[in-house]
Amino acid sequence: MHSISAIQQNKLISCKVYRCCGCGRATDAKDARYIYKKSCICRACFAGIRSVEGSKRFFGDYYKDYTYSPFYYDGVFRHIFLSFKFNGNLAFGHLLGMATGESLSDINELHCYDAIVPIPLSRERLNERGYNQSLIIAEYISRAIDVPVIELLKRTVNTPAQSISVGTSRTRNLIGAFKAASDTASKRVILFDDIHTTGSTLNAGMVALKNAGAADVCYVTAAYVYSD
Numbered sequence: 001m002h003s004i005s006a007i008q009q010n011k012l013i014s015c016k017v018y019r020c021c022g023c024g025r026a027t028d029a030k031d032a033r034y035i036y037k038k039s040c041i042c043r044a045c046f047a048g049i050r051s052v053e054g055s056k057r058f059f060g061d062y063y064k065d066y067t068y069s070p071f072y073y074d075g076v077f078r079h080i081f082l083s084f085k086f087n088g089n090l091a092f093g094h095l096l097g098m099a100t101g102e103s104l105s106d107i108n109e110l111h112c113y114d115a116i117v118p119i120p121l122s123r124e125r126l127n128e129r130g131y132n133q134s135l136i137i138a139e140y141i142s143r144a145i146d147v148p149v150i151e152l153l154k155r156t157v158n159t160p161a162q163s164i165s166v167g168t169s170r171t172r173n174l175i176g177a178f179k180a181a182s183d184t185a186s187k188r189v190i191l192f193d194d195i196h197t198t199g200s201t202l203n204a205g206m207v208a209l210k211n212a213g214a215a216d217v218c219y220v221t222a223a224y225v226y227s228d
């Protein structure tokens with residue numbers, strides 16, 4: 001039996017390639033910005049994701065609070081996200097989770113919260129998709145800012161699939177769509193949703209958390225839909 005030499009081993013490691021979820025190119029480790037199993041986001045694609053600087057003020061219909069979104073929902077981000085959410089490419093979600101967690105890690109205010117609460121899916125949607133895309137990304141944020149994920153919210157009604165629509169009717173429809181657990185009381189909560197579109201889902205989640213006695217709620221999303 002001949003054992004593999006260190007030189008051969010190094011050669012094998014350096015030959016390892018990862019498929020970029022943005023451009024589809026075979027990429028080696030040095031050109032990959034984030035790696036998850038056999039997938040990566042290459043440095044060129046990552047450079048093409050637009051970052052949001054600092055915090056953006058969110059104006060909801062019911063409350064006015066701060067929200068943090070590290071990225072804009074367009075271009076490469078949107079391409080990767082849609083494949084994750086609707087085509088079952090779970091690895092892509094882990095890569096977006098890594099990018100989101102790292103981008104939020106230096107926001108000091110976020111480190112002081114007691115819980116990250118991902119927006120839940122309805123039981124029907126969870127069975128259909130097999131995973132909650134917001135929970136996967138929230139777990140990476142949790143590690144990055146050292147705040148636990150606690151699933152304090154439940155959906156009380158099955159709402160239609162999130163689409164990029166604007167309008168107050170959706171906002172009103174969603175109030176009452178969530179119920180928060182009793183141990184929400186006195187907690188400082190980061191409410192997390194995948195994409196910030198109209199803010200109506202976040203608003204509904206926040207109403208439920210505040211009704212259950214949350215001391216403070218801030219919003220975090222992975223990406224923000226920009227409109228003029």
Ligand SMILES: [Zn+2]
Nearest residue numbers: 020023042045
């Ligand atoms: Zn790429």
